Amino acid sequence: MLSKRTKYGLKAITFIARQEDEQPVQIATISKSENISHKFLESILLSLRKAGFLGSKKGKGGGYYLLKDPKEVKMSDVIRILEGPIAMLPCVSLNFYEKCDDCPDETKCSVHSLMIEVRDSTLEVLRNKTLADLVKDTQ
Amino acid sequence: MLSKRTKYGLKAITFIARQEDEQPVQIATISKSENISHKFLESILLSLRKAGFLGSKKGKGGGYYLLKDPKEVKMSDVIRILEGPIAMLPCVSLNFYEKCDDCPDETKCSVHSLMIEVRDSTLEVLRNKTLADLVKDTQ
DNA sequence: TGCATTCCCTAGTTAATCGATAGGGTTTAA
DNA sequence: TTAAACCCTATCGATTAACTAGGGAATGCA
Numbered sequence: 001m002l003s004k005r006t007k008y009g010l011k012a013i014t015f016i017a018r019q020e021d022e023q024p025v026q027i028a029t030i031s032k033s034e035n036i037s038h039k040f041l042e043s044i045l046l047s048l049r050k051a052g053f054l055g056s057k058k059g060k061g062g063g064y065y066l067l068k069d070p071k072e073v074k075m076s077d078v079i080r081i082l083e084g085p086i087a088m089l090p091c092v093s094l095n096f097y098e099k100c101d102d103c104p105d106e107t108k109c110s111v112h113s114l115m116i117e118v119r120d121s122t123l124e125v126l127r128n129k130t131l132a133d134l135v136k137d138t139q
Numbered sequence: 140m141l142s143k144r145t146k147y148g149l150k151a152i153t154f155i156a157r158q159e160d161e162q163p164v165q166i167a168t169i170s171k172s173e174n175i176s177h178k179f180l181e182s183i184l185l186s187l188r189k190a191g192f193l194g195s196k197k198g199k200g201g202g203y204y205l206l207k208d209p210k211e212v213k214m215s216d217v218i219r220i221l222e223g224p225i226a227m228l229p230c231v232s233l234n235f236y237e238k239c240d241d242c243p244d245e246t247k248c249s250v251h252s253l254m255i256e257v258r259d260s261t262l263e264v265l266r267n268k269t270l271a272d273l274v275k276d277t278q
Numbered sequence: 279t280g281c282a283t284t285c286c287c288t289a290g291t292t293a294a295t296c297g298a299t300a301g302g303g304t305t306t307a308a
Numbered sequence: 309t310t311a312a313a314c315c316c317t318a319t320c321g322a323t324t325a326a327c328t329a330g331g332g333a334a335t336g337c338a
Contacts, residue, residue, distance in 0.1 A: 002227040004297065007250050014249040026313070035241040040298055046315070059306025060312045075253060088141040102174040110153040110273035111146050114214060117268070121260045129256070134249035143326065165284070179327055185286070198335025199283045 024063030163202030
């Protein structure tokens with residue numbers, strides 16, 4: 001299940017990408033428009049900034065703005081920052097791999113091989129979907 | 140993230156499907172072989188029995204056995220019983236749909252359309268993968 | 279019949295996580 | 309100078325996951 005953190009984060013970054021001028025967008029603006037708790041959204045945007053997707057400007061008239069071309073922002077990368085692993089099991093995760101306690105041999109685990117297929121098919125979608133697509137799909 | 144409940148359930152039903160004779164398999168046998176807590180596994184197998192995948196036999200020499208041809212057991216169906224929705228958001232779930240509190244209009248939600256694509260690609264994999272495949276892949 | 283074996287069922291418990299809140303501190307434009 | 313806005317840490321309530329406990333009921337076999 002996608003966390004609200006990720007859901008809100010995707011909505012927020014899409015909102016920012018929709019701005020035509022280069023003016024920074026304030027938390028309060030997104031918070032009201034997308035019905036997201038102001039403080040919660042604050043911590044989400046902070047993560048996106050630390051990850052290099054967003055820049056910020058302090059003081060009056062400040063806010064958040066995109067650092068990259070929306071066409072270059074892959075959903076797989078954004079989701080890894082907000083949600084963590086894309087795979088449904090740590091033992092099939094590319095970026096967050098962990099061995100299972102119970103499995104002596106991954107190659108003989110039926111769940112393992114199944115979840116690799118699921119992961120690959122999900123990644124295929126997320127790698128080919130960019131922020132620009134999200135903006136376009138909902139205009 | 141896949142719950143241990145689902146992971147254990149898939150391992151267990153694969154274990155049962157691997158038996159060549161038609162003899163019922165006991166909880167304790169699976170529990171030891173797959174390193175799963177006996178009582179926890181008991182409740183998982185009970186769910187699979189109630190959902191019609193497994194039958195059971197009480198008393199000495201009893202246990203659980205498959206009710207269907209492994210080729211007919213789709214992973215999508217098993218996972219829906221064990222895990223619940225396959226979609227990552229309730230608002231894109233086919234079998235467990237729920238409207239989002241925050242979204243006034245799903246058609247304009249960027250996350251919604253993205254998650255529909257992810258769901259469809261995951262379903263494609265899970266519908267075409269059967270219990271027989273799992274057994275074969277790990278022999 | 280008696281008894282061990284096995285499944286059946288309900289309820290409780292512990293720990294982790296999620297979503298949100300609180301309360302400041304710092305920077306900057308006007 | 310001041311108010312707007314971001315920056316950061318800590319905390320908290322509710323929910324859920326993953327077991328755990330304990331007994332009941334059916335079955336096969338001596």
